[in-house]
Amino acid sequence: MSVLGAAIVEVKGLGKAYGKTQVLSDVGFSINSGECFGLLGPNGAGKSTLIKIIYGVVARSQGDVRVLGWDPQVDGKELRKHLGVVMQDDALDEAMTVRGNMLMFCRFHGIKGRQAASRVDDLLESMSLTAKAQAKISALSGGMRRRLAFVRSLLSNPRLLILDEPTTGLDPAVRHALWDKIRELKRNGTTTILTTHYMDEAEVLCDRLVVIDQGRVKIQGNPKQLIQDHCPGYVGVFNEDGAGTGNTIRREYATIDAFTSDMKPGGGQTGVIRPSNLEDVFLKLTGRDLKEND
Amino acid sequence: MTSHLRSSIESVRLSGLVALRHWLVFRRDFFANVSPTLVDPFLYILVFGAWLGTQMQSAGPRSYLEFMAPGIAAMTALFTSFFEGSYGFYVRLVYENVFKALMTTPVGPREVLFGELIWLGSKGAIMSSFVSLVLVVMGVAKPNYLLLTPIMGILIGVSCGAIGLLACTFVKNINQFQAVYAWIISPMFFVSGMFVPIAGMPALIQKVCWLSPFYHGVQLAQATLWAEGVLSAWIIHGGILAAMAGLLATWMWHRIYPQLYG
Numbered sequence: 001m002s003v004l005g006a007a008i009v010e011v012k013g014l015g016k017a018y019g020k021t022q023v024l025s026d027v028g029f030s031i032n033s034g035e036c037f038g039l040l041g042p043n044g045a046g047k048s049t050l051i052k053i054i055y056g057v058v059a060r061s062q063g064d065v066r067v068l069g070w071d072p073q074v075d076g077k078e079l080r081k082h083l084g085v086v087m088q089d090d091a092l093d094e095a096m097t098v099r100g101n102m103l104m105f106c107r108f109h110g111i112k113g114r115q116a117a118s119r120v121d122d123l124l125e126s127m128s129l130t131a132k133a134q135a136k137i138s139a140l141s142g143g144m145r146r147r148l149a150f151v152r153s154l155l156s157n158p159r160l161l162i163l164d165e166p167t168t169g170l171d172p173a174v175r176h177a178l179w180d181k182i183r184e185l186k187r188n189g190t191t192t193i194l195t196t197h198y199m200d201e202a203e204v205l206c207d208r209l210v211v212i213d214q215g216r217v218k219i220q221g222n223p224k225q226l227i228q229d230h231c232p233g234y235v236g237v238f239n240e241d242g243a244g245t246g247n248t249i250r251r252e253y254a255t256i257d258a259f260t261s262d263m264k265p266g267g268g269q270t271g272v273i274r275p276s277n278l279e280d281v282f283l284k285l286t287g288r289d290l291k292e293n294d
Numbered sequence: 295m296t297s298h299l300r301s302s303i304e305s306v307r308l309s310g311l312v313a314l315r316h317w318l319v320f321r322r323d324f325f326a327n328v329s330p331t332l333v334d335p336f337l338y339i340l341v342f343g344a345w346l347g348t349q350m351q352s353a354g355p356r357s358y359l360e361f362m363a364p365g366i367a368a369m370t371a372l373f374t375s376f377f378e379g380s381y382g383f384y385v386r387l388v389y390e391n392v393f394k395a396l397m398t399t400p401v402g403p404r405e406v407l408f409g410e411l412i413w414l415g416s417k418g419a420i421m422s423s424f425v426s427l428v429l430v431v432m433g434v435a436k437p438n439y440l441l442l443t444p445i446m447g448i449l450i451g452v453s454c455g456a457i458g459l460l461a462c463t464f465v466k467n468i469n470q471f472q473a474v475y476a477w478i479i480s481p482m483f484f485v486s487g488m489f490v491p492i493a494g495m496p497a498l499i500q501k502v503c504w505l506s507p508f509y510h511g512v513q514l515a516q517a518t519l520w521a522e523g524v525l526s527a528w529i530i531h532g533g534i535l536a537a538m539a540g541l542l543a544t545w546m547w548h549r550i551y552p553q554l555y556g
Contacts, residue, residue, distance in 0.1 A: 018556070055398065056402075057398075057402075057403075057554075058556040059555060076402055077301070077304070077308075077400045077401075078301075078400070080397075080398065080400045080401075080402075081400050085398035087398065089391065091391040091395035091398075092395065095319040095322065095390070096318070096319065096322075104318070107314070108308065108311055108399035108400060108401055156399075
């Protein structure tokens with residue numbers, strides 16, 4: 001085991017290829033203790049592969065990775081004792097009950113007996129799942145499944161929490177409940193890696209983030225600073241001919257007045273102006289939308 | 295204690311937990327899961343032994359039912375382990391994402407695969423021992439070496455289960471296991487010496503039989519449950535079966551490991 005620095009996660013010159021297909025190229029970043037760190041990018045950008053390399057279930061092709069001081073490729077088993085991972089598809093054990101899922105994970109983390117029972121009860125309670133403890137997984141709603149996957153990842157009191165699109169497809173109430181929980185964990189010193197498609201989520205939760213596109217880091221930094229640096233002010237969106245049949249125009253504006261004066265006078269043209277966000281930054285740098293598939 | 299030894303012990307503990315997970319799931323639907331294991335041997339005894347057997351001329355010192363009985367114990371291990379290794383593993387891997395979830399814990403691909411082998415061996419051991427015990431109680435098998443039947447079940451379970459696991463790396467969908475069953479398992483089953491001695495078969499088939507783990511499993515079961523030539527059978531057929539189990543498990547390991555650890 002070797003520690004490269006004070007950072008919880010250090011990724012340097014990381015590359016991953018499947019055969020001749022290069023999925024990640026020269027990826028580098030570091031995550032400090034207690035940070036909430038975002039991984040953003042369109043589908044197929046390589047985020048999930050990167051996450052799997054970080055928790056040691058995918059081998060890298062090039063570069064160096066250290067997580068909590070361990071090389072995930074060498075000491076994955078030891079490393080995962082200190083991690084909590086929520087995957088995109090929940091990956092709950094359908095053959096077991098809610099409580100059965102939790103207790104089985106306790107066993108894998110070496111948590112036994114009354115300690116396991118009490119920890120499971122507390123965590124189910126924290127996400128309002130106590131009433132569903134004996135329910136089959138198939139009886140849970142999408143939101144309940146995600147909440148269960150989330151609390152299951154907390155069983156080991158993780159030092160690093162990895163959340164792969166934790167709120168995708170959730171209703172706003174559940175989404176905000178998870179945000180609150182992530183904030184609470186952050187206050188308690190848990191470091192978090194978060195992948196998301198939701199720009200508001202990244203802006204609200206992440207201290208820093210990287211945007212990955214086609215396997216490469218496009219930009220990294222604090223979300224607000226990135227917006228300030230690359231796309232300050234506002235973005236107006238309107239239809240070019242005013243009749244709703246032309247192309248959609250998306251343009252940066254320093255002020256709202258500038259947007260208003262840009263609309264075709266007397267043309268019945270309507271549009272929307274809003275503060276610029278991370279998606280605008282991404283679009284500006286790559287010419288592509290964050291939600292697009294490659 | 296060295297860190298390597300500590301890590302190995304932890305690895306064995308986690309592998310055992312993977313097998314425990316499978317047992318807990320199996321137990322939830324216990325009646326359905328054990329039904330084929332209980333009903334099939336009973337039907338074989340009834341139809342082939344007690345009924346068809348009486349219509350056939352006995353070819354030696356024992357009745358046809360006594361001749362076939364050890365094969366039924368071996369058959370139980372064959373089918374329970376092959377189906378668990380093929381359909382069972384495939385469903386866990388592809389449809390249920392069980393391993394994906396387990397590998398967010400300290401469990402790694404090594405523990406997943408070793409856990410599968412423990413589960414296959416355990417199922418083979420428990421099922422074939424239970425059937426052997428029933429055969430002894432029925433008076434169609436001898437009890438002298440009954441304690442060896444769990445080991446026999448492990449050897450058959452691991453070797454035939456590894457064939458099922460290997461099949462998972464070749465099939466493109468779950469339906470294709472039917473071809474594996476038809477072209478590999480069925481011939482192995484019918485040409486094994488379980489129903490008729492292979493000595494009466496063409497020389498080429500007799501030679502090919504030696505490549506079949508189930509043939510050696512049947513020879514082992516017959517020696518053990520007839521209480522005849524036990525030592526030589528365990529040295530020759532037990533040794534070959536153990537070697538086959540090791541080879542098949544190693545081949546399976548090299549095929550599946552890259553799928554679990556990209």
